[in-house]
Amino acid sequence: MLELRELVKHYPAVGGEPVRAVDGVSLHVAPGEMVALYGPSGSGKTTLLLMIATLLEPTAGAVLIGDRDVSSLSEREASRFRLTELGFIRQNFDLLPGVSAIDNAILKLLKSMRWADAQREITPLLERLGLEQRLRHRAETLSMGERQRVMIARALSTKPRLLLADEPTGSLDTQRGREVLELLQSLCREQHVAVVLVSHDPMAALYADRVFALRDGRLSDHETDQLHAPGQLPLSG
């Protein structure tokens, strides 16, 4: 489903060698598979996500979604791709204050369907996420975990083929973090969504099918069965 082929991103540096933010990363993520990426600050995680999300053009290599290379789409095509084929979850909840949970969740659907249809479409997902009692509550009245679940609903609302999650549990306590990861794992499997999860949270590795470490722009494999408990991840930063 997602295939990164020898992906490279170099930034020019004044009077020196270019910075190799991402240096020849290759990766394949199958539908319904969850891949976790660990790495210290400056390891190239964000750059990698930006390139996958068509927000940054790679210096070399390709980002394939199915058979299509999305690394050099036009702005309009890239927007269309992010709207329909990509879901993005972040640590900071990008919810609009003063707006209800359900209206925040249907944001991406509004482009292609009427408001009532969009609400009908999203309601089962929000219920599945345990928000059935909070649909009409305004964003600022929701707990952190609820807000993150609204973000997950928004990200999955268009039934994307690929989901990028950047520190999705960063603002949550352990219990809420675990719940969110469980939900992500089960939903992605049910909907056959490929997931790339970037995190510092050791617990994320427990839910990922494969775990990779990113150091100095290069990717290295780690078998999930090597990880026994949270806190034992050798590469967690």
Next chain:
Amino acid sequence: MKLSNALRLYRVRLRARLVQECFAVLGIAAGVALLFASQVSNASLQSSVAQLSRGIVGNATLQLLARDPHGFPASTLRQVRALPGVRVAAPLLESGANAIGPRGSESVQLVGADASLKRLGGVLVRRTELAPFGDIGAVVLPAPLAHTIGVTKFGQDVTLQLGGYTVTAPLYSQLYKRQIGPLIASPVAIAPLSFVQELTHLHARVSRILVQPAAGAQAQVRTALDTLAAGRLNVEPADYDEQLFAKASAANNQSTALFSVISALVGFLFAFNAMLLTVPQRRRLIADLRRDGYTPRTVIAVLMLDAVALGVVGCALGLALGEELSIHLFHSDPAFLSLAFAIGSERAVSWQTIAIATGGGMLAASVAVLSPLRDILSRDPLAAINPREGFGSARAGSRRALAGLVCLIGATAILLATPQAAIPGMVLLVAALLLELPLALSATLALVRRLARMITSATPHVAAMELSAARARAIAIAATGAIAVFGSVAIHGAHDDLLTGLDRAAADTNAFTDVWVSPAGSYNLLKTAPFAPRQQAELERLPGVRAVGLYRSGLLDYGARRVLVIAPPRRAIPLLPTAQLVRGDARQATARVRAGGWLVLSQALADEHHLHIGQAFTLPTPAPSTFRLAALSNNLGWAPGAIMMNADDYARAWGSTDASAYNVLLTPGVAPIQGVRAIEHALGPDSGLAVQSADRHAGEQRALSRVALARLSQIATLILLVAVLAMAAAMGAMVWQRRPRLAKLKLEGLPRAELWRTILLESVLLLCVGCLTGASFGLYGQQLADRALVSVVNFPVVYSVTALNALESLVLVVGAALALLALPSYFAASVPAALALED
């Protein structure tokens, strides 16, 4: 905290929000400028009259005043000087004149005085030679006036048109600013008393005697003067003209003051909008300082430093801008008031004007900076950043809407019951407008959401969501437009209704003649300098002339008002402008006035003197006469009030057969222009009389009305201009500040075009909500202003609901603000989506 540390802290914070602070400074400057310029404009007229009056009367405190332009015998001076307690008595003979030179003409007040006037110490005559200049009559002119008409050399002739005569007088000297100070701009010509008596054909007569009593003898002298006046002359304070002018210009000044306050409010909202941009930082600062142990007092002191810095820069800029506005835009044109008062063109900038404008600016800055005062004073040090029930809560919304309704009910009560309290009524309306605006915004957003459900597009949903999310700022921006459009619609509406009324009054007061023949002069329209009607028979013999009537008119000081008296020929048809009557039977009133002994009074005058229709009363005319009240009218466009009677009654009451104009009726089929040419030819070039068709005469009246009301139009236009800039700037800043959020929407896949459309839709919604609400309240304000003009000043207002004007203002503000906003919003929509990942 030490002041030096507070200053350093301010400097550091300023660097981080320089653009927003600049917006705030501009907002305060705009408010201060409008407030200052309109105050200067108002004060200049009043000051000009006061300066001229004081420049002549000097230390005199009383005056004996003629009731008509013919004055009274100069021999009275001896009697006044003989009164016990009189220290100085100085005679004056004043007459309105038209001064003509090779470069142009100017209406002036010709002042004749003798050397005794100098003893009163008035600035205008202190250094002027008032003895006859070697037995040759000559005049002295202020230098700018002399320059305007082109008479600047010693001995050069200035032509004077006065009382139906044309005479010439040589120039003796010019008066310069070093001699007479601010009086340099006064429209005055000074000459020895005997010479003016000769010019005006008023031999051995004076129009007033100025009296300076000895110390402690004021009451004694006043009583003696009253006895001497014997009810045929007026005994008044020396500053009587100032008092009369204050009354005459009160309506105009009040409306200007009210609308300058509205314009200042727009400026304040501009500043407030800009301040909202920095509210998160300011709240964070409050929380940080409180958490670190600083007391609320210190926090307030730190924030007040912000207010002082903003206020000082904003006020300085505003005063400079206001100075330019008052010079180049807000001219103090006295227009028709000049027919009753000598008014110059000098600008007067008093310390009070500066203090009011600066105080307003500093207050605006302080209120804006200290808006989170409740959080500063809270026991919870982090109250400023902790969420609490606030602006958007349903309870607060209901309370606001209820308070708004109460204000609206108050304004309605004023409109219906006490329209004279128009200013508090307007303040209540503004308060109601601001309080109901959140409700209007909520209703609009609900409507948009409902409509948006019917279409497949993210644009309206996202726009509605974004506006809900930034509600406080959205309301602040909408409020700017609302107040501006409210002011503009109310001002323009009342202005147009008044103009329509004045136009109709002008048409009505010209309906009884085809041609006017009256003394020349720019303000000699309804009231003119009287002249001996020697040419009546000659004019009646002209071919094409059916009849020539004598029209009389003048000003009468009645109580605290200088009233306009209009007296058409007894046989004039229509004798009375029946459309201008507000009470009484028009046919009966016309018959009674035609029969004589009856008159029509404007309602405010009748109310002031407690008179009712049918009642007999004595009018303080030169020959005090008893009249009965036939009907009540509006003021015919003359703010202090008007009286209408027939010309024969006027002659009896004034003790003179002089006329103010000939009313010429033409034979049917003769075009007015033919009649005008024939009469001009018959009179010759030196008659001192101007010939005008009734249409042209009415046209000049209309033009004068427009000049007098021009300042209101200027203020209304400026308010709109400031509002457009304020809203465009505030929305532009808001959009720019929202770039990270736009980037997040882009991250979700919303393309640039969609985002741009969303921003523009948000702007249209905000502008429309603000402007539509403002326009609706503006129409209400127009009715309030109309009612006040009718009931308080008796102006001939024609009520209307100028929805078209309101729509024009709305389209103008929305269109202009959108045009200004289009480009910045396009750039904001072009924000890279990657920006969303940078936080």
